[in-house]
Amino acid sequence: MTGPAxxxxxxAELLADHVAGDHDAFGVLFARHRDRLWAxxxxxxxxxxxxxxxxxxxxIAAYRRAGSFRGDAAVTTWLHRVVVNACxxxxxxxxxxxxxxxxxxxDPVEHDLxxxxxxxxxxxxxxxxxxxxxxxxxQRAALVLVDMEGYAVAEAAEVLDxxxxxxxxxxxxGRARLAELLAPLLDRDEPHPSPGNxxxxxxxxxxxxxxxxxx
Amino acid sequence: MTDREEQVRRLLADARHDxxxxxxxxxxxDAVLARLAAEESDPADDAAAGDSSGEPAAAALxxxxxxxxxxxxxxxxxxxxxxxxxxxxxxxAAAVAVAAVGFGQVERGGEHAATSxxxxxxxxxxxxxAASQAQPPGAxxxxxxxxxxxxxxxxxxSPAHPxxxxxxxxxxxxxxxxxxxxxxxxxxxxxxxxxxxxxxxLARSTALGAPSPRSGAAVPAAPAFPCDPAxxxxxxxxxxxxxxxxxxxxxxxPTGDSQVADLLRCGTAEVIRSVTLPVG
Numbered sequence: 001m002t003g004p005a006x007x008x009x010x011x012a013e014l015l016a017d018h019v020a021g022d023h024d025a026f027g028v029l030f031a032r033h034r035d036r037l038w039a040x041x042x043x044x045x046x047x048x049x050x051x052x053x054x055x056x057x058x059x060i061a062a063y064r065r066a067g068s069f070r071g072d073a074a075v076t077t078w079l080h081r082v083v084v085n086a087c088x089x090x091x092x093x094x095x096x097x098x099x100x101x102x103x104x105x106x107d108p109v110e111h112d113l114x115x116x117x118x119x120x121x122x123x124x125x126x127x128x129x130x131x132x133x134x135x136x137x138x139q140r141a142a143l144v145l146v147d148m149e150g151y152a153v154a155e156a157a158e159v160l161d162x163x164x165x166x167x168x169x170x171x172x173x174g175r176a177r178l179a180e181l182l183a184p185l186l187d188r189d190e191p192h193p194s195p196g197n198x199x200x201x202x203x204x205x206x207x208x209x210x211x212x213x214x215x
Numbered sequence: 216m217t218d219r220e221e222q223v224r225r226l227l228a229d230a231r232h233d234x235x236x237x238x239x240x241x242x243x244x245d246a247v248l249a250r251l252a253a254e255e256s257d258p259a260d261d262a263a264a265g266d267s268s269g270e271p272a273a274a275a276l277x278x279x280x281x282x283x284x285x286x287x288x289x290x291x292x293x294x295x296x297x298x299x300x301x302x303x304x305x306x307x308a309a310a311v312a313v314a315a316v317g318f319g320q321v322e323r324g325g326e327h328a329a330t331s332x333x334x335x336x337x338x339x340x341x342x343x344x345a346a347s348q349a350q351p352p353g354a355x356x357x358x359x360x361x362x363x364x365x366x367x368x369x370x371x372x373s374p375a376h377p378x379x380x381x382x383x384x385x386x387x388x389x390x391x392x393x394x395x396x397x398x399x400x401x402x403x404x405x406x407x408x409x410x411x412x413x414x415x416x417l418a419r420s421t422a423l424g425a426p427s428p429r430s431g432a433a434v435p436a437a438p439a440f441p442c443d444p445a446x447x448x449x450x451x452x453x454x455x456x457x458x459x460x461x462x463x464x465x466x467x468x469p470t471g472d473s474q475v476a477d478l479l480r481c482g483t484a485e486v487i488r489s490v491t492l493p494v495g
Binding site for chain 2: 021023024026027030034035038039042043048051052055056057059060061063064065068085086089090092093121124125128129132143147148149150172175176178179182185186
């Protein structure tokens with residue numbers, strides 16, 4: 001099988017070849033996108049094994065329903081839609097480990113931080129993911145796509161198969177809820193206002209010459 | 216956006232997962248793809264191999280059965296599960312298994328006497344190795360024989376088996392008639408739950424002796440299900456409503472320990488939604 005990096009066919013060509021009976025084409029296509037699909041599944045499901053189940057569901061669904069792809073969205077958007085739908089269906093069916101904690105050992109250690117900072121960062125990440133897990137699946141999926149994965153709202157709407165306004169609304173409600181859940185974290189990180197009068201908005205340039213160091 | 220919400224956005228961005236898919240998950244997905252491709256390219260080998268439980272393949276038990284619709288897919292991707300699900304899942308699996316048994320019994324024609332639940336359950340085991348005939352993936356055309364019987368005469372069909380177009384439409388009409396025109400409603404925002412409920416209702420109605428598909432002219436014609444015919448693909452079909460319109464719910468054959476239910480649009484069989492359910 002040609003590796004995904006070596007295959008010069010576009011996503012759309014790979015999907016068309018798969019539908020036409022090329023048994024390797026879908027593997028190349030999926031390998032090209034599976035890391036991002038995995039990230040979305042993991043953050044949407046909240047647990048690695050649930051994410052693997054959701055991603056597998058999505059893989060099978062996409063493989064079998066490739067013929068229904070009409071080309072009105074990018075292939076990668078369609079793949080994300082299939083995987084996100086598979087994950088959401090699992091969440092709605094409560095086929096997930098809702099009460100299990102997010103495993104600490106599954107996320108990367110931030111090597112460029114010192115041990116203490118790294119521990120703080122890991123704690124913060126764990127708290128964020130735990131709070132995210134408390135949101136309704138639709139809000140969670142919207143936030144994963146928009147705020148984590150950096151999708152434009154319009155593209156997230158395509159993935160989620162809903163209106164742009166719906167995505168905005170889900171994100172807004174989700175962020176508001178997370179702000180409540182993460183209040184201690186936000187309060188800790190928020191810069192405390194200095195006592196007394198607030199600082200002036202702008203810096204007023206001095207008309208005096210700059211002073212040199214003391215003699 | 217408030218400052219707090221902006222802070223939340225930053226926290227979420229920091230919690231983004233940037234690592235590649237873990238090796239074990241990648242291997243699992245590769246195994247899925249390999250199995251899907253292998254079953255499309257050489258269904259005979261797969262059928263002969265049987266399933267991982269050591270049960271004989273469905274083709275051996277039911278030589279007349281031909282699985283033709285790759286949209287419903289190959290049957291055995293059992294190795295893809297790394298560990299069994301928890302107790303809550305077993306309940307769901309049992310419910311779906313019951314539904315599948317009910318479907319298996321309802322789906323059979325009148326000339327094929329109803330077999331016991333044990334038989335049907337055995338059939339489900341066997342169908343884990345069912346062959347699928349090579350066909351371009353994603354296609355939903357329906358073809359091939361519709362029933363399978365073992366040489367002993369007992370029906371060994373899987374809970375979901377291929378139907379010809381006429382048989383499929385007749386089955387839908389009969390289930391529509393049995394419902395008294397009150398079809399299960401599948402709601403967009405409760406999709407998975409409503410699908411499970413519909414399957415469970417059908418299983419219960421079957422267990423209570425609800426009408427099964429008729430055979431021949433001995434039974435009067437049923438009122439037609441208001442849904443344009445289409446190539447529904449292989450599987451057990453149930454008339455439903457979705458967003459106020461008629462639609463068809465197709466329970467596809469099991470794939471290892473999971474089973475896909477597709478909601479199909481009348482007239483085109485376009486897949487509107489889909490959900491993967493555990494089987495027992």
